[in-house]
Amino acid sequence: MSSAHKLHSLAWRVRSGASTSLDAFVCGWLEMLDQTLLPTTLRTIDCRTIETVWEGIKSLRVRGAPAIGISAAYGVCVGLQTVFYDVDGSRRIPSEEEFFSRLDEATKYLATSRPTAVNLFWALDRMKAKAESLRGQKSVEEIATSLLDEARLIHEEDNVLCRKMGRYGASLIKDGGSYLTHCNAGGLATGEYGTALGVFYWASEEEGKKIRVYADETRPLLQGARLTAWELRENGIDVTLICDSMAAVVMLQGKVDAVFVGADRIARNGDTANKIGTYGVAVCAKRHNIPFYVVAPRSTFDLTLESGSLIPIEERNPEEIRRGFGKQTAPDGIDVYNPAFDVTPSELITGVVTENGVISPVTPEMITEVVGKNRSVEDALKNRY
Ligand code: MRU
Numbered sequence: 001m002s003s004a005h006k007l008h009s010l011a012w013r014v015r016s017g018a019s020t021s022l023d024a025f026v027c028g029w030l031e032m033l034d035q036t037l038l039p040t041t042l043r044t045i046d047c048r049t050i051e052t053v054w055e056g057i058k059s060l061r062v063r064g065a066p067a068i069g070i071s072a073a074y075g076v077c078v079g080l081q082t083v084f085y086d087v088d089g090s091r092r093i094p095s096e097e098e099f100f101s102r103l104d105e106a107t108k109y110l111a112t113s114r115p116t117a118v119n120l121f122w123a124l125d126r127m128k129a130k131a132e133s134l135r136g137q138k139s140v141e142e143i144a145t146s147l148l149d150e151a152r153l154i155h156e157e158d159n160v161l162c163r164k165m166g167r168y169g170a171s172l173i174k175d176g177g178s179y180l181t182h183c184n185a186g187g188l189a190t191g192e193y194g195t196a197l198g199v200f201y202w203a204s205e206e207e208g209k210k211i212r213v214y215a216d217e218t219r220p221l222l223q224g225a226r227l228t229a230w231e232l233r234e235n236g237i238d239v240t241l242i243c244d245s246m247a248a249v250v251m252l253q254g255k256v257d258a259v260f261v262g263a264d265r266i267a268r269n270g271d272t273a274n275k276i277g278t279y280g281v282a283v284c285a286k287r288h289n290i291p292f293y294v295v296a297p298r299s300t301f302d303l304t305l306e307s308g309s310l311i312p313i314e315e316r317n318p319e320e321i322r323r324g325f326g327k328q329t330a331p332d333g334i335d336v337y338n339p340a341f342d343v344t345p346s347e348l349i350t351g352v353v354t355e356n357g358v359i360s361p362v363t364p365e366m367i368t369e370v371v372g373k374n375r376s377v378e379d380a381l382k383n384r385y
Contacts, residue, residue, distance in 0.1 A: 004234035005187030009033035021145040030074040034061045039230035050079035057113040064189020069119030073151035079106030099140040115312040118265040118302045158191035162198045164355040169199030175209040177257040182216045183275035184227035185262025195295040196260040212238045251288040263296040270346030270362035271308025282348040291350040301371045308343035
């Protein structure tokens with residue numbers, strides 16, 4: 001077993017010889033596993049400019065809501081490095097004004113990479129808030145190193161939260177059970193371990209439950225086939241790959257005990273944006289009385305949005321459908337509609353597994369208590385009744 005969920009798909013690397021914390025900030029770079037090459041090639045790219053980080057997010061070299069957030073946090077550090085160098089390449093110390101103006105520019109730029117996963121904006125806001133909290137009190141060098149610490153913290157926290165979600169979610173898994181997932185919500189989509197797939201890892205590795213997982217291949221970019229099938233198999237989970245259009249019949253045949261998916265943004269009422277096709281899976285699950293669970297950390301909730309209709313949905317290049325992976329599969333120039341996400345209404349969701357427990361039923365009141373106030377589900381229930 002190779003523990004693929006512990007792959008370091010994102011890491012802050014530092015040039016050897018860098019001895020101070022400021023060196024670690026100024027001479028570091030974001031190493032990103034290029035997920036577009038999986039499952040055949042394991043290769044990382046070194047993001048030494050903010051443009052490379054932006055392109056990595058835009059092109060789905062890194063993807064999955066939590067991993068996008070972590071990349072953006074490190075991306076802010078990469079973007080700020082330029083103000084610490086003169087045109088001739090020698091090191092300099094920028095003024096506070098210059099530092100904060102570049103911070104503003106860098107966060108605004110990274111925010112344009114992808115619109116749906118709220119973790120991107122959450123991480124950028126957190127980085128800005130960290131810097132602002134130190135403005136006027138610390139030197140720019142100290143603020144810079146604190147920003148690298150903050151990015152590392154966002155990364156490490158995600159690893160812890162995924163395991164907490166995994167443990168809560170595993171209580172919904174039975175020994176000998178069979179489950180379905182869509183897209184990739186595993187170690188590749190997070191710091192490591194995963195959200196929906198973290199539930200399978202915990203159930204299998206920590207609780208010894210024997211499970212089978214059906215992975216939808218996830219048209220058009222095949223995150224399910226290229227990433228989930230690969231990642232689950234590498235971790236020793238019994239996985240069967242199906243085309244998206246087979247999910248309904250697999251449910252009809254009684255092969256699915258529950259569905260577990262990740263999320264890109266969850267509105268205040270529980271409506272959930274996730275990879276295109278998720279809504280269809282939820283409708284099928286309802287038809288067959290199969291529980292449908294979303295697994296996501298608090299950073300994926302957007303309590304500013306009352307309902308899912310307000311979630312911005314990314315539309316991607318039609319060529320992803322006309323010539324996916326380079327082969328022409330549709331008439332040249334044919335009209336294509338290519339939304340990357342859909343929204344599953346909360347009434348189709350049995351529960352949302354968070355780091356604070358399983359919210360079920362999914363109501364705006366429980367979401368506000370658990371997510372808005374950072375309470376455990378147990379405490380939120382005690383409080384209310
Ligand atoms: O377009 P992608 O691959 O970034 O879409 C990813 C998903 O929809 C995931 O299911 C979601 O981000 C959850 S990842 C833990």
